[in-house]
Amino acid sequence: MKFEGTERYYLNPELKGIVNIAMAMEKPLLLTGEAGTGKTQLAFEIARALDLRMEEARCKSTFKGEELCYVYDTVLRLNDSRFGSGETGRNVNDIWDYLRFGPIGRAFLAEDRRVLLLDEIDKTDSDTQDNLLDVLEDGAFIIREINHKVAANRRPVIVITSNAKRELSDPFLRRCFCHYIPFPSYEEMVKIVKLHYPDIHEGFLEASLTSFYRLREQDFEKPPATAELLDWIGAMRADGLQAPGAGKETTHIGTLLKRTQDLLKFKGVRKAMRF
Amino acid sequence: MIGFVYQLREAGIPVSVQYILEFYRALQQGLAPDLDRLFLLSRLVFVKRVEHYDAFEQVFASFFLGKGPASPMPHWEDLVAGKPFQEWLQRQVEQGLLTPDDLRQFDTEELLSRFWETLLAQEGEHHGGNRWIGTGGRSPFGHGGRAGGGIRVHGRGLHGTAQKVIGERRFVNYSEQSTLATENLRQVLASMKSLRPAGPETELDVDETIARTAKNGGEIELIFRRELRNKLKLIVLLDNGGYSMTPHIPLVKTVFNKIRDSFQDVRYYYFHNCIYGRVYKDPPRREPLKWETLASHGPKTRLVIIGDANMAPIELMASYGSIDMANMERRPARDWLLELKQAFPVSVWLNPLVQKQWKYESPTIDQIGRIFHMEDLTLAGIKQAVEYLNLQGKTHDRQ
Numbered sequence: 015m016k017f018e019g020t021e022r023y024y025l026n027p028e029l030k031g032i033v034n035i036a037m038a039m040e041k042p043l044l045l046t047g048e049a050g051t052g053k054t055q056l057a058f059e060i061a062r063a064l065d066l067r068m069e070e071a072r073c074k075s076t077f078k079g080e081e082l083c084y085v086y087d088t089v090l091r092l093n094d095s096r097f098g099s100g101e102t103g104r105n106v107n108d109i110w111d112y113l114r115f116g117p118i119g120r121a122f123l124a125e126d127r128r129v130l131l132l133d134e135i136d137k138t139d140s141d142t143q144d145n146l147l148d149v150l151e152d153g154a155f156i157i158r159e160i161n162h163k164v165a166a167n168r169r170p171v172i173v174i175t176s177n178a179k180r181e182l183s184d185p186f187l188r189r190c191f192c193h194y195i196p197f198p199s200y201e202e203m204v205k206i207v208k209l210h211y212p213d214i215h216e217g218f219l220e221a222s223l224t225s226f227y228r229l230r231e232q233d234f235e236k237p238p239a240t241a242e243l244l245d246w247i248g249a250m251r252a253d254g255l256q257a258p259g260a261g262k263e264t265t266h267i268g269t270l271l272k273r274t275q276d277l278l279k280f281k282g283v284r285k286a287m288r289f
Numbered sequence: 290m291i292g293f294v295y296q297l298r299e300a301g302i303p304v305s306v307q308y309i310l311e312f313y314r315a316l317q318q319g320l321a322p323d324l325d326r327l328f329l330l331s332r333l334v335f336v337k338r339v340e341h342y343d344a345f346e347q348v349f350a351s352f353f354l355g356k357g358p359a360s361p362m363p364h365w366e367d368l369v370a371g372k373p374f375q376e377w378l379q380r381q382v383e384q385g386l387l388t389p390d391d392l393r394q395f396d397t398e399e400l401l402s403r404f405w406e407t408l409l410a411q412e413g414e415h416h417g418g419n420r421w422i423g424t425g426g427r428s429p430f431g432h433g434g435r436a437g438g439g440i441r442v443h444g445r446g447l448h449g450t451a452q453k454v455i456g457e458r459r460f461v462n463y464s465e466q467s468t469l470a471t472e473n474l475r476q477v478l479a480s481m482k483s484l485r486p487a488g489p490e491t492e493l494d495v496d497e498t499i500a501r502t503a504k505n506g507g508e509i510e511l512i513f514r515r516e517l518r519n520k521l522k523l524i525v526l527l528d529n530g531g532y533s534m535t536p537h538i539p540l541v542k543t544v545f546n547k548i549r550d551s552f553q554d555v556r557y558y559y560f561h562n563c564i565y566g567r568v569y570k571d572p573p574r575r576e577p578l579k580w581e582t583l584a585s586h587g588p589k590t591r592l593v594i595i596g597d598a599n600m601a602p603i604e605l606m607a608s609y610g611s612i613d614m615a616n617m618e619r620r621p622a623r624d625w626l627l628e629l630k631q632a633f634p635v636s637v638w639l640n641p642l643v644q645k646q647w648k649y650e651s652p653t654i655d656q657i658g659r660i661f662h663m664e665d666l667t668l669a670g671i672k673q674a675v676e677y678l679n680l681q682g683k684t685h686d687r688q
Contacts, residue, residue, distance in 0.1 A: 035330050194339040
């Protein structure tokens with residue numbers, strides 16, 4: 015099984031090598047890097063390219079880790095024991111009818127190999143990360159209520175992303191293959207844009223990218239990233255514009271700069287005038 | 290290959306045995322058929338942080354491509370600005386081998402030659418002598434170098450230096466006698482907990498629900514509780530003044546640094562020798578913080594005091610005891626400490642002096658130890674301190 019990229023996603027050769035090594039070694043792949051560098055997208059593309067099913071967990075700060083494996087629905091069971099399960103076919107005496115599996119659980123139980131995405135792991139507590147460590151390492155977790163061990167049929171391809179809001183713990187890093195995705199260079203960006211807008215005009219693309227990278231170099235709070243660039247080009251094309259405009263005349267600036275402060279700065283409003 | 294691994298280690302990249310095994314496993318699987326993929330593979334296996342990418346690339350280039358030694362002789366300016374030299378200088382000053390006068394008179398060359406001498410003399414004992422410099426030379430040092438004519442250590446209080454160097458964690462532990470490895474420390478600190486009920490009532494209390502339901506004669510009554518979450522609030526009071534703390538600065542620095550890394554909600558205040566009615570927000574102790582403000586943080590906040598508790602008994606017991614002449618505080622420090630303990634029942638005093646020295650160093654250590662639970666700044670001490678805080682904290686968190 016080898017990942018070669020898809021027609022929609024520009025895969026830099028380095029990243030391709032990394033994905034394949036991680037898959038061969040069955041290690042979770044931790045991707046860090048600026049927002050908009052395609053970290054999350056990569057997992058979807060792996061699934062598409064290899065024709066695997068996805069299990070996706072978008073992390074929240076309230077996660078404890080266990081709910082990604084399974085949830086035991088006590089309330090439902092209590093309810094059924096009182097009022098009967100009716101025609102649902104649930105058996106109150108069978109705890110399995112009241113266990114629901116989360117993305118990790120589903121990925122482990124599936125007969126086929128799946129792609130497991132843990133998105134923005136850095137949002138969770140360090141405790142949660144530690145809990146997940148063993149699960150990912152052993153490819154197994156225990157359902158505490160019945161002390162039953164669920165082991166992975168096929169080790170999923172695990173992709174973890176982090177925006178590095180918080181530092182991840184060393185033990186966590188140790189168990190992953192870590193890769194920092196740098197922001198695409200000009201040449202790579204040309205390829206990326208062309209994947210999305212194959213019929214784009216060369217001159218137009220060049221002018222847009224020049225403005226784009228110039229904007230990135232200025233100190234904005236949130237510098238525009240790939241997603242913004244694609245939106246911007248999309249907006250200009252929808253308007254049928256021939257040129258992106260330069261300097262303050264740049265069209266659709268709102269798609270590139272999102273923060274009020276950045277926009278004000280861009281328009282050249284002085285600090286004192288800002289509210 | 291093993292040579293490669295050791296070069297990585299020397300470059301300051303933490304490499305564990307596990308990585309090496311993994312690396313060989315991958316090689317066996319034929320995952321590195323060409324140089325490019327060997328590069329990727331070894332980086333994936335050995336390098337976990339983007340900060341280390343640069344060092345890794347240099348070692349790789351030097352080992353596999355033979356691009357010159359990874360650690361060329363450092364330029365003397367780099368050397369002077371670098372940490373090994375600065376630490377050496379600091380030690381010399383602390384131990385009184387170099388006086389401020391010497392520093393003013395010696396030029397850089399003279400100092401450097403002394404530095405080399407010490408290193409060569411040490412080489413027999415710690416065979417680390419050369420490595421120091423090797424490491425020092427390759428990696429970029431945090432700060433800019435010398436300031437004007439004199440070397441920067443001179444002219445600034447050592448405390449200032451301590452504050453400045455904090456945050457620069459690129460280097461291996463140089464000091465051999467360091468009691469703490471930073472990695473262990475992080476883990477110990479991470480176990481500090483303050484679990485409190487928080488957020489909406491979403492967690493089902495199964496036991497209570499069953500009990501109530503039974504009482505209701507089988508009519509279900511669901512009891513929800515608020516979840517317990519770690520909401521640790523921590524205040525660190527740091528003794529950053531006085532001659533008596535000077536030898537402990539590197540140690541305190543390490544701990545301080547780790548505390549800062551590990552917790553979100555931490556406040557730091559500073560004091561000199563002992564606490565008299567106020568603490569300070571900034572290291573030079575110019576911005577006082579009102580006592581009431583400090584005390585108002587509430588009994589759930591954990592308080593950690595780092596100081597050697599080593600002072601003249603009069604400073605602790607007598608009215609107007611502060612050695613600071615300008616301090617006109619009438620109440621003796623002991624009263625203030627008692628009050629502090631009352632405001633922060635969950636508190637611990639960390640002493641950089643090793644426990645068995647306490648009774649010889651100063652009677653005040655014993656006195657203060659009766660007010661605050663005191664531990665020394667070793668890994669074991671901090672572990673116990675954290676345990677103590679967790680245990681004490683439990684009762685207060687529930688309220």
